[in-house]
Amino acid sequence: MIDVTVAVNGSVRRAAVPPETTLLTLLRDNFQLTGTKLGCDVGDCGACTVIVDGMAVNACLMLAAQTDGRQVLTIEGLATKDKLHPLQKVFEESGALQCGFCGPGMLLSAKALLDENPEPSVYEIRDALAGNLCRCTGYSKIVEAVQDAARMRQTPQAHEAHQLEMHGQDHG
Amino acid sequence: MKPFEYVAARDSQHAVALLAEYGSGAKVLAGGTDLLADLKAAQHSPRVMVDISQAADLKGISLTDDGLRLGALVTHTEIMRSSVIRDYCPALIEAAHTIGAVQTRNLGTIGGNLVTCVPSMDSGPTLLALDAQITVVDLGGQRRMPLSALFVGPRKTSLADGQLLVDIVIPKASVGKPAAFLKFGLRKGQALALVNAAASLWVDGERTTFVAPRIALGAVAPTVIRAPKAEAFLAGLTISPEAMDKAGRIAASEAKPISDFRASADYRRDLIAVLVKRALATAYERSTAQKEHVQ
């Protein structure tokens, strides 16, 4: 067994796991953080995307042992108890989440992008999300949501105006 | 995956010692983007996984007296962000960008890409076209050799058990050499190359003659290959679109593409001709911004 000590969403977590355990299994089974999903287990679909030391990675392609001493952000760490992350807010409002299974991975890839590039072009958004597959939405609303989140982080007023233009009065 | 033991190497020396200890029972883990995916389907796991991903002396991009050095653990993302590479070899950035997606580029390493040695590897052609050298280390010491000596066949390198790829060096004579890389896949992201190609060339003072042209092709032979006949055709020739076009067709005849479910051999040959022509054209365009070639 390997002892792994890793900071997940700001809290130090510890587990003793067989060496072949992936980060994905560590998160889902050992830490009961099931927001990160298993879609293919070989790094093709991106449903297992998490952020390790600031980098978006496929949790299924990292060994738990490789995360010892590092910082991991999962979808559960994006919101606080009272407040959604801007990306979560706009994804929810824009119809960017249908079945929701790609959502956690997609949101974290989008966060990694916006943290580095606050005003991405459509091309840059598509490039950043190329490793996250979605079978439901056809991607358009996801790209729009990321643009809107970027706008929201720049100027919250611009976001409000955009929402009003797109959706009219709040029906919810 | 099936069970294995795990040990982490501090640096390349430690890694070599571990590899010597475990012999053929060891597998080297760097980025893991190929290795772990393969192991999930594999019949057997290695006895020991030797994790070199934290070995600091295998990282880093720098200009040295020898040339432009990339540590084996340099990731594709690091290549894309390197101002040194942007200044002296932007074709490497083009190549790195075509690999997988952000997640795989953040973990995947240039050394891993070379050592996994699939014929369609995206890092190989540009490096071959720049006459890259590699450093290999084992208990007996370290050796420098041409990159081409690494590639033996599909998924087969010349590395023996106990040997470790340490770095890749673009020799001084090729630093700043105008080059270009093109890949054709069935998608723009997360796609294997049906064909990929790199070309590099110097030009004479008047910019009218090909000097030291190099053409490298991937996914169309058991390993990444050069196209020596096309290179010989171009060397000393007056630069023209027709020359580039003909070189493309000669290169296509030098390749041995196969037909598979992704494409036919004929289609691949057509692609080679087009990609080589375009790579030569782009390399030529870059020759106007040719950096002072480091003497």
Add this chain to the structure above:
Amino acid sequence: MADETKTLTRERIALGDLLRHADDKQKLPAAVPPKTVPVEPLVPQPGQQTLAVGQRVTRPDSRNHGLGQTKYIDDLTLPGMLYAKIKRAGIASARIVRIDTSAAEAVPGVMAVITASDIPVNSFGPTFQDQPVLVGDIVRHAGDGVAAVAAVTEQIAAEAVEKIVIEFEPLPAVFDPLEAMQEHAYKIHAPNSNIYASKVIRKGDVEKGFAQSDRIFEGQFTTQMVEHVPLEPHAAIADWDANDRLTVWATIGRITLARADLARTLTLPMSRVRLIGTIVGGNFGGKNEISQEPALALLSKKAGRPVKGVFTRSDEFISTTTRHPFVMNYKTGVTKDGRILARTVRLVLDGGAYCSWSATTLGKACILASGPYNIENLISEAFVVYTNKTMTGAMRGFGAPQVCFAYESQMDDIAKALGIDPIEIRLRNAFGEGAISPTGQSLHSVVVKESLLTAAERFGWEERP
């Protein structure tokens, strides 16, 4: 060996006090209960646009999706739960001579192994019950399940599955539906013909229509097999209570059908079967019938513990239903100004190893095969044929996309040959209000022409280069 792992010199996070993971310390956002969505009856009149069209509707479940709090089946665990893996045949057509599960049963951590002989009624299917839960004798496609194992971890179950020894006697196989239709072809469900369903629609007199036509166009159009690839693989959990009542959590869309199939295969009264259709990570038609659920239930009964099974992505491709490949022959007679006078259509559906939703697909495809066009003289005939390939079943469109590709492609061919604008030729033939469908149905709220014209305007059809 243990010492070697402590050679890492990078900084470790200071441990401090290990936190107790109380909910507020973890700052895990509370799952928000669903909003009450007001329900107002809207009764639109035919031809009238409802108020709902064009409105933005928020999905209440998006809140939990975005938080990562939605519980899909693989996120659920029950105390003592075991993990199941299924052994796939790996050969397209064969007779099973012998199965030896003893080596699998001996693996430490394996709690139950089952084969076909453990299944009370080993057949299911939405139309014909031609599919076994696990194959006992004849393997009909490489993804056919042959045995199932439940173990304390997924890794052990996967290891045990590899230790199951099966002796196969290879049988002839047929992979092409046109070949499979021939008299002499290998019979996949002997003694029955490989053509397992057919449909014919006849209207008017096609011979007369062709005779009156100025031009006749013939073409063959084919489409390929497509896999749904839902991001969430097929998954289910089976558990029994002490009163011999079965509970199954499954990704299945058709709950009542699944419950009936479970009752039937396990010879239980339906009153003892509780099926919970959970929130699903994509269905698209591929999760509309049972697959591993009866096997999981039997493993659970044998082991005395709940059993979860999650398909690997490889299982998804070889062992779940796919979209039917079609081979379509269209013969269309037109006047010189592009009006269709007669059409014959012959559809051959590649029906895979088992029927699944093929009969329904066949019906829809046949009815829709002639397109939204007024055709007085028509014969549409369709056949679905067994092949030794992955089952073909329901997938969005249910036969409509394939025939649409064919009739619209041919329409473009005809327009080009006659020198008529592709939109214009469609307007000349398209259904209008009160049009009669191939099966004699009078159609209302028909807006084919209006849609085409609106779309053409929005796409800038006139301005195209």
